[in-house]
Amino acid sequence: MNGGWRAWLRLFAVQGTWNYERMLGVGMGYAAEPLLEDLKTVDPVRHTEAVVRSAEFFNCNPNLAGLALGATARAEYDGAPGAQIARLRTALCSPLGALGDQLFWAGLVPLLIGGTLIGVVLGARWWAVAGFLAIYNLSRIATGVWALRTGLDAGMGVGAAIAQSWISKAIERVGPAAGFCIGIAIPLVGAWYLEEIGWPAAFGALAVAATGVAVTRWFGASLTTVRFTLLALILLVLFRWVLP
């Protein structure tokens, strides 16, 4: 099977056609195309069926999509029944979504962003921003290569390969580290803004912060922090207008 590198590159755009009907489906079909090319000469009918299956509904974290892509492509070459491959795709959605979201969106990204904010506040500025981009993208590229290779090697046995992989252990470690980093960043960033304005005025900002936390928790999804902020800014301007 050829086309591994092209498929890996195309995985960077796996969310390109994101929609509420097939979600990542079409993006997966686009990434699968180079992998399935050899099947066209071996078994054209099977190739057509495989292309149809590759673009059907699919959803997971984009950084782990390579596992599903590689596994289903391998299964197509191994001649697994079409219904079984479709079931594998469906079965992989939830675990790959949950694992990837915990590892990246709730773990690595807040960890590195927390570090970046600390770096910016302490004066590292461009170095902090460049360091964030470098570390995140190296981690993500390494994960993407591993995911596609593991999927291609494991085929229908990809579930066992995921269970034995490093992902669960990484999630256990990265979550608390992210919490710690964000914890350090919050007071540092607050002080970075407020110490230059002056602490008497800063108490007003801290009162707004406390009110915001309480009110948005109380109202839940109906009053997001963005809505609360826009409301507070508009009220302030109106107040200043009425009572100059």
Added chain:
Amino acid sequence: MTDLSPAGALLLILWGTVVALDLVSVPQAMVARPVVAGAVAGWIAGDVEAGLRVGVLFELFALDVLPVGAVRYPDYGPATVTAAALAADSPWQFSLGLGAALGLGIAVLGGFSLQLVRRANARAIQQLSAALAAGESGAIRRLQYGSLLRDAARGAGLTLLGLGCAWVLARYAWLDRSTALGLTLVAVGCALSAVIGGAMRSAGRGPRLRWLGAGALVGLLVAAFR
């Protein structure tokens, strides 16, 4: 706001397009994160400090978002770019609040425009459903490239609109110093409430909450003694 040359404005629109594409479509290299988008936009606008101040502020709001599944969220990338352009070349204490107000409006609009693009993608898929059912690889490619173009147009339009609003605000929205400072204080307070709320929600009641608390203690000590 800096007097932007046509080349500068074009660069900002290009950067806004790149960060809008990066959020979901391609390549998700995290240049859409506000701290990155703001620093580069500030550099293009000739005021890196303002870009960083705006970028860090919007990053606090963005940390409240967990982009899982089909969740809907504001698009902070082009919003940060336009807010950084508005805040550039003025003392940040007086320009950050107005920049935040503009940026948050653009971010909400950006989130809405993302839904429009997703619905347009679904319509395009329905139009090519026969070709997809026949296993035509060309149809998949056409859908993919069409969707990327739609998202790029969304990003460019959003940034253009934001820069237009920034120009109008810089020219006509005169605020006295105390109101401008008040807006900045409210924006900073709200951003802190966003990041605290988001961090507490993510932490739950497990060990992550304890680590969050320990980190906050360390952060307070560093802030006090640095």
